Amino acid sequence: MKRLRPQKRLRPLKRFRPRLGGLRTRLLIAFVLVALISTVTATALxxxxSRTAVLARTQDAFQTDVRDRVDSVAPDFDMPPDVRTLTAMADSVSSGLSGAPLVVTRYQDLTASSDGLADRTRITPELRASVRSSGRTRFQRVEYRGRPYLVVGTPVTYDGGRVSGLEVFAVTSLLAEQEHTDALLDSVRGGLPPVLGLAALLALLAAGTVLRPVRELGRATRRLADGDLDSRAEVKGRDELARLAADFNTTADALRASVTDLRDQEARARRFVADVSHELRTPLAAMTMVTTVLDEDAAQLPTDAARAARTVSDETARLARLVEDLMEMSRFDSGAARLDAAETDLGLTVRGTLELRGWTGQVAARLPEGIRAVVDRRRVDVAVANLVGNALRHGAPPVTVTLSATADGVTVEVTDWGPGLPPDALDQVFDRFYKADTARTRSEGSGLGTAIALENARLHGGTIEAANRPAEEGGGAVFTLRLPRHPRQPGGQDGAGRETAAGGGAR
Structure with missing residues (x-):
């Protein structure tokens, strides 16, 4: 049967964007949303x-009853009917139906009902037009004063199906059916919270099952990042997470092999440098003795021979300094470097460094007395000498050395007025054998001066920083040596108890 029902406009849904946290929270939200959507969809369907089945059963039964009752009483009334006949027919049809519903009979311009005081507006013009035009039984659900009603209209026909022009409309309440479907909806709504709770519980269990191997893999990764090359993840099952754990173990094995190989190569290289430096000391000692004699007799030699003697002497001295620097670096690398620390007046120590090397007239010193710290005087002397010598060779005068005390230590700042360090050299100036001027293949320095200075600072628990002074302040390089008043770890160890080692170079 054709139903005439008004269409309801749906309200647009507001977009919901929850703030998602970790993977556990996202899995929980996903499970609950899936359960909620599934439950709501199943409930709606x-x-x-159920509502359609209940209404269809009621509609079909009521239509059948109305048609049967009209067919049974119509032959007892004469055509064409008058108002009295229409009223009698309406009463007869109503009394024969369950619940004695309102019945309205119409013939042309005449209308009568089983209840003369009833409001007939529940029979809409659309339903009357549909019954009249189709010549068949039609129905429509309407709402009147907040209650649902079913209206059935059927024409009275003669034998052979010819329309008589008489129409009968019956109105019955659907309140019982609505209460039935509402009760069903309430029962489903009551079961929704337990379903969502069960979904959340299952989500937590599933998240725990999924995230447990992920957490174990994360812990293994952190251990590997902290230096534990034997860290491995446990492989369980044959799923994607198990394959991921197996891939992690394979990667860790390859990393351990690579790191072990690199450490072996580094150890061999350090031993080679140390052995070569040690073996060079004996012939260098002999060469130094010979060059000393040549220097003393150079004035009595021919010009070319004297020049050659002085060149050999200078290069021998340079080679001796390089060997000593290499020996010093090998001691740092092997962990053999130790502090011989004592409480020292740093102003006197730095001033002695400048006087010993004859730099007093070339360097502006700001060295207040009374700034004391527990340091190794020889190593502080080496660090300051390397920084000042580097500034004198590659910077521009005036070179300034400033000593100051800070809340947690002391600071020695070496500045010059030269071109400063290239931007790409600031991060590499302490690399071994690094020289900012790549075109300079030879210089007085070995390229290890700043590296040795940094290692001596670290042995005290301090550091050295390199920077450029702003151009508006005159430019130039600034090296800052920072030392604690007391060594942080005995024996030149860092906070983790490991020997410190780093590279370095000169400008």
Missing amino acids: AYRE
Whole structure:
């Protein structure tokens, strides 16, 4: 049967964007949302099907009853009917139906009802037009004063199906059916919270099952990042997470092999440098003695021979300094470097460094007395000498050395007025054998001066920083040596108890 029902406009849904946290929270939200959507969808479909079934059963039964009752009483009335006949027919049809519903009979311009005081507006013009035009039984659900009603209209026909022009409309309440479907919806709503709670519980269990191997893999990764090359993840099952754990173990094995190989190569290289430096000391000692004699007799030699003697002497001295620097670096690398620390007046120590090397007239010193710290005087002397010598060779005068005390230590700042360090050299100036001027293949320095200075600072628990002074302040390089008043770890160890080692170079 054709149903005439007004269409309801759906309200647009507001977009919901929850703030998602960790993977556990996202899995929980996903599970609950899936359960909620599934439950709501199933509820909506069940409600719709149940409501449709209840209404269809009521509609079909009421239509059948109305048609049968009209067919049974119509032959007892004469045509064409008058108002009295229409009223009698309406009463007869109503009394024969369950619940004695309102019945309205119409013939042309005449209308009568089983209840003369009833409001007939529940029979809409659309339904009357549909019954009249189709010549068949039609129905429509309407709402009147907040209650649902079913209106059935059927024409009275003669034998052979010819329309008589008489129409009968019956109105019955659907309140019982609505209460039935509402009760069904309420029962489903009551079961929704337990379903969502069960979904959340299952989500937590599933998240725990999924995230447990992920957490174990994360812990293994952190251990590997902290230096534990034997860290491995446990492989369980044959799923994607198990394959991921197996891939992690394979990667860790390859990393351990690579690191072990690199450490072996580094150890061999350090031993080679140390052995070569040690072996060079004996012939260098002999060469130094010979060059000393040549220097003393150079004035009595021919010009070319004297020049050659002085060149050999200078290069021998340079080679001796390089060997000593290499020996010093090998001691740092092997962990053999130790502090011989004592409380020292740093102003006197730095001033002695400048006087010993004859730099007093070339360097502006700001060295207040009374700034004391527990340091190794020889190593502080080496660090300051390397920084000042580097500034004198590669910077521009005036070179300034400033000593100051800070809340947690002391600071020695070496500045010059030269071109400063290239931007790409600031991060590499302490690399071994690094020289900012790549075109300079030879210089007085070995390229290890700043590296040795940094290692001596670290042995005290301090550091050295390199920077450029702003151009508006005159430019130039600034090296800052920072030392604690007391060594942080005995024996030149860092906070982790490991021997410190780093590279370095000169400008």
